[in-house]
Amino acid sequence: MTFQSSSFTALWLLLTVFATASPYLVEDIALPEGTPPEVGAIDFAPDGTLFLVLRRGDVFRAIPQADASNWQWEYFATGFHNGCGIDALSRDCVRVTQMAEFTEATDTDQDGTADQYRVFSNGWGLSGNYHETNALTGDGQGGYYLAIGTASHNGPTAEFTLGEYSKFGRRGRNYSAVKWKGTTLHCDAEGKLTPFCYGFRMHNGIHRDSAGHLWCGDNQGDWRATTPLYHLKKGGFYGHPNSLVWDPRWPADQDPLATFRADLEGYNAYRTLPAVQIPHLEMNRSAGEPYVIPPQFPHFAGQMLLPDNNGTRITRIMLEEVAGEWQGACTHFLNEGGLRSGNHRLRFSPDGQALYIGQTVRGWGQPAEGLQRLTVKSDQEPFDVDQFSITPDGFQIRFTQELAEPAQASDFDFHSFTYQSKWTYGSPQENKAMHPIENIEAIDSRTLRLRLADFTAGKVYQLNLAKLHSKEEALIQNQLFYYTANRLPEQK
Amino acid sequence: MMFRLFWVIGLATTLLGQPLSYDPNPMGSIKQPLILRTYLPDPGLEPAVLAHHHRASKSPKYSPREGNDLPGEYEMIQTIPAGIAVNHGPALSYVFDTTECRLLYAWQGGFLDMFPYWGEQDGGRRRSFDYVPRLVGNLFHLAEPLERTSPQPPRFLGYDIREGVPTFHYQKNKISYQLRIEPDDSRPLSFQQILTTGDQVEVSIVTGEILSQHSGFERELKFKEANVDAGEQVFLAYGCIACHSTDGSRGHGPTLAELYGNTRQLANGESVLVDESYLRESILTPNAKTAAGFPPNYMPPYQMKEKELQALLLFIQSLSPAATSE
Numbered sequence: 001m002t003f004q005s006s007s008f009t010a011l012w013l014l015l016t017v018f019a020t021a022s023p024y025l026v027e028d029i030a031l032p033e034g035t036p037p038e039v040g041a042i043d044f045a046p047d048g049t050l051f052l053v054l055r056r057g058d059v060f061r062a063i064p065q066a067d068a069s070n071w072q073w074e075y076f077a078t079g080f081h082n083g084c085g086i087d088a089l090s091r092d093c094v095r096v097t098q099m100a101e102f103t104e105a106t107d108t109d110q111d112g113t114a115d116q117y118r119v120f121s122n123g124w125g126l127s128g129n130y131h132e133t134n135a136l137t138g139d140g141q142g143g144y145y146l147a148i149g150t151a152s153h154n155g156p157t158a159e160f161t162l163g164e165y166s167k168f169g170r171r172g173r174n175y176s177a178v179k180w181k182g183t184t185l186h187c188d189a190e191g192k193l194t195p196f197c198y199g200f201r202m203h204n205g206i207h208r209d210s211a212g213h214l215w216c217g218d219n220q221g222d223w224r225a226t227t228p229l230y231h232l233k234k235g236g237f238y239g240h241p242n243s244l245v246w247d248p249r250w251p252a253d254q255d256p257l258a259t260f261r262a263d264l265e266g267y268n269a270y271r272t273l274p275a276v277q278i279p280h281l282e283m284n285r286s287a288g289e290p291y292v293i294p295p296q297f298p299h300f301a302g303q304m305l306l307p308d309n310n311g312t313r314i315t316r317i318m319l320e321e322v323a324g325e326w327q328g329a330c331t332h333f334l335n336e337g338g339l340r341s342g343n344h345r346l347r348f349s350p351d352g353q354a355l356y357i358g359q360t361v362r363g364w365g366q367p368a369e370g371l372q373r374l375t376v377k378s379d380q381e382p383f384d385v386d387q388f389s390i391t392p393d394g395f396q397i398r399f400t401q402e403l404a405e406p407a408q409a410s411d412f413d414f415h416s417f418t419y420q421s422k423w424t425y426g427s428p429q430e431n432k433a434m435h436p437i438e439n440i441e442a443i444d445s446r447t448l449r450l451r452l453a454d455f456t457a458g459k460v461y462q463l464n465l466a467k468l469h470s471k472e473e474a475l476i477q478n479q480l481f482y483y484t485a486n487r488l489p490e491q492k
Numbered sequence: 493m494m495f496r497l498f499w500v501i502g503l504a505t506t507l508l509g510q511p512l513s514y515d516p517n518p519m520g521s522i523k524q525p526l527i528l529r530t531y532l533p534d535p536g537l538e539p540a541v542l543a544h545h546h547r548a549s550k551s552p553k554y555s556p557r558e559g560n561d562l563p564g565e566y567e568m569i570q571t572i573p574a575g576i577a578v579n580h581g582p583a584l585s586y587v588f589d590t591t592e593c594r595l596l597y598a599w600q601g602g603f604l605d606m607f608p609y610w611g612e613q614d615g616g617r618r619r620s621f622d623y624v625p626r627l628v629g630n631l632f633h634l635a636e637p638l639e640r641t642s643p644q645p646p647r648f649l650g651y652d653i654r655e656g657v658p659t660f661h662y663q664k665n666k667i668s669y670q671l672r673i674e675p676d677d678s679r680p681l682s683f684q685q686i687l688t689t690g691d692q693v694e695v696s697i698v699t700g701e702i703l704s705q706h707s708g709f710e711r712e713l714k715f716k717e718a719n720v721d722a723g724e725q726v727f728l729a730y731g732c733i734a735c736h737s738t739d740g741s742r743g744h745g746p747t748l749a750e751l752y753g754n755t756r757q758l759a760n761g762e763s764v765l766v767d768e769s770y771l772r773e774s775i776l777t778p779n780a781k782t783a784a785g786f787p788p789n790y791m792p793p794y795q796m797k798e799k800e801l802q803a804l805l806l807f808i809q810s811l812s813p814a815a816t817s818e
Contacts, residue, residue, distance in 0.1 A: 032511060034511075034513045034514070035511050035512070035513065036512070036513065036613075054512070056512040056610065057512060057530075058511045075508050078508055078511070078512070078526075079527035079528060079529050079576070080529060081530050081531075098529060100529075100573060100574035100590065101590070104650075113508050114653075115653045116650070116653075117650045117652070118649065118650035119590075119649055119650050122648075126573040126574055127548065128531060128569055128571045128573050130618055130623060153554055153556060154620065155618075155621060156566060156567065156568060157548050157551070157566070157568055157569070158548060158568060158569050158570070158571045159547065159548055159569070159570060160534075160545035160546070160547065160572075161545060161547070161573060162574045162591055163546060165546045165547065165548045165549070167551065170548070171552075171554065173554065173556040177548065362611075362616035367615075424559065425556060
């Protein structure tokens with residue numbers, strides 16, 4: 001059966017479409033009336049059908065329509081426990097990571113609803129805790145990488161668990177009481193699971209980019225000084241201790257939480273730092289699924305978006321490879337401008353022109369949930385920084401448009417600070433320092449090279465930019481940027 | 493809840509029922525059972541039934557503020573982590589477990605009260621350490637421990653849906669099984685079990701007796717005095733609406749419209765005047781008298797506070813304007 005959203009919703013939509021200075025049109029896509037729009041995950045099938053899985057268990061599909069208020073939703077499948085990852089293989093077949101299992105649901109008789117539900121893969125545990133949701137991304141070879149969420153101390157553990165139990169894994173705030181919680185798993189095309197890397201608190205979303213790089217965010221909290229973006233490699237440890245109990249290399253009789261609580265130096269030596277540290281108040285409180293902007297999208301193609309699950313904003317990340325590792329800068333892609341909170345899943349339409357945003361925060365904050373669509377109002381990129389690169393003694397900054405006037409050193413206010421992740425819920429910005437501009441050099445009409453005083457690695461550099469104008473008299477869109485300088489490039 | 497429905501043209505053999513809504517008491521029907529995967533209550537299974545589950549232990553309480561342990565331990569909850577609950581309306585509900593690959597328990601009358609897990613429509617708050625959904629209805633079947641438990645864990649493969657009804661596929665000791673469970677209306681407190689192994693099909697009727705009675709999650713309703721509006725709150729909060737309409741339409745149970753003050757035919761051929769004492773008895777001990785045309789055991793006994801009961805009675809009376817205006 002299909003459902004049509006009501007005309008009331010359409011009216012409401014017209015009233016809420018923002019006509020502000022935002023370069024983006026953000027529209028609410030109405031779900032069937034009466035359906036709790038707690039969007040666990042979204043995905044496009046190869047034929048352009050959009051699927052979404054809702055957290056209570058239902059899966060709907062629709063062919064996207066230009067008119068946001070007039071989608072014909074079809075009720076495709078049901079019975080998934082808090083599905084937070086979906087891969088739409090075709091119009092008739094989806095795979096969903098639900099709490100206990102990775103399930104394939106197929107409509108074998110072409111009647112419009114799934115009639116065959118098969119375990120595609122399983123093997124991670126489930127402790128009975130409400131927090132243990134899972135997300136997926138493809139591995140490019142018919143398999144997947146799965147982000148296996150942890151439990152929260154705000155909820156209990158069952159006496160009889162699915163999967164092996166670890167008393168050390170159970171310790172602390174966010175915990176990995178049962179097998180493989182807090183890890184990233186590789187799932188091959190046959191569904192066979194192998195641990196890929198460790199150390200996640202709650203990587204609510206995972207993304208493999210077109211070059212094959214694997215990325216995830218996490219939530220500021222215990223062992224998370226602020227919101228991180230991680231570049232994942234096989235065997236890595238990404239900082240949250242509990243899941244180490246599932247790493248065969250970790251001593252079985254050792255409590256990882258207690259170990260690292262007592263030895264931060266050992267912790268720092270053992271972990272891989274985030275590629276980008278994203279100040280949680282200023283930029284992103286709780287990272288959803290990262291996603292790289294496809295080449296067809298008119299703005300910032302190739303850069304990464306990171307939705308804020310706890311804020312009305314999406315972060316834009318400018319990455320670069322420095323001395324063999326990824327790092328980079330962040331700013332807002334869109335802050336408010338009609339966005340709801342609860343942003344956690346992103347998909348671009350097959351033509352790359354529209355960004356769909358799946359939202360839910362039910363169970364955590366005031367419900368802010370549903371599906372929104374973002375499109376550009378103009379193909380011209382807003383006046384903003386589009387390249388933020390590190391040099392041996394400072395930064396090279398490129399703007400999307402030519403500057404109205406030659407920039408002055410006083411237009412750039414650089415601070416730095418450090419973060420130390422530990423057992424506390426987030427960590428303060430420490431070792432704050434000023435970095436006066438020692439030299440400013442125009443590379444071309446929109447690119448500047450800045451030499452900073454006391455420029456060293458191991459810090460987050462904050463740039464407060466003056467209210468610059470472009471030659472076309474546009475005001476700069478963002479004035480706040482953070483660059484995570486894990487490494488400096490070598491002097492050429 | 494209003495839907496504008498457009499039926500897909502063609503013969504649908506696997507029709508889904510209504511999508512899930514904010515209603516914390518979702519129900520399927522005999523023809524279109526509702527399949528819900530969620531944390532599920534353990535209504536008193538012997539630990540040996542859960543032989544292929546792992547055992548957790550109590551854990552020291554932890555202070556996220558101090559980063560240290562606190563005195564005391566976290567209690568564990570009793571829940572089935574990876575079960576599948578199926579509801580055929582009041583006729584039958586059961587839990588198939590994907591870890592043990594067997595039917596764990598069955599009940600009649602209602603389904604699950606998801607309120608502690610799903611929370612209110614507006615707030616969406618689960619009940620902190622007490623979020624396992626509650627049973628609604630009369631439990632009549634609990635799995636017994638198997639005589640021999642294989643050390644090799646069973647393997648759940650999935651399920652198919654034919655004419656709306658799931659058939660579960662699993663393997664034990666490399667032997668494949670298919671299990672289909674359906675309501676059996678020929679006798680009370682029973683279900684039909686169809687187990688297929690290779691070419692062999694074994695059909696059996698499982699009959700039980702009431703083992704325990706469940707009326708969902710105990711709500712904390714806040715109202716000052718018992719009146720019709722408060723009664724409507726009670727009516728919605730306890731999920732009465734899942735079976736009893738207020739507009740005369742037939743549901744799983746009798747409608748409440750024009751009920752009060754009229755005569756009710758009973759299944760045993762007698763009749764009774766629907767007054768406050770009959771309604772009170774029917775809510776607190778529903779099996780005392782069964783309405784003609786409706787099966788026994790469908791309605792669980794509801795434990796509610798006296799003020800809630802009074803309010804509910806006023807609400808039911810308000811649905812019979814002719815009777816109450818006399």
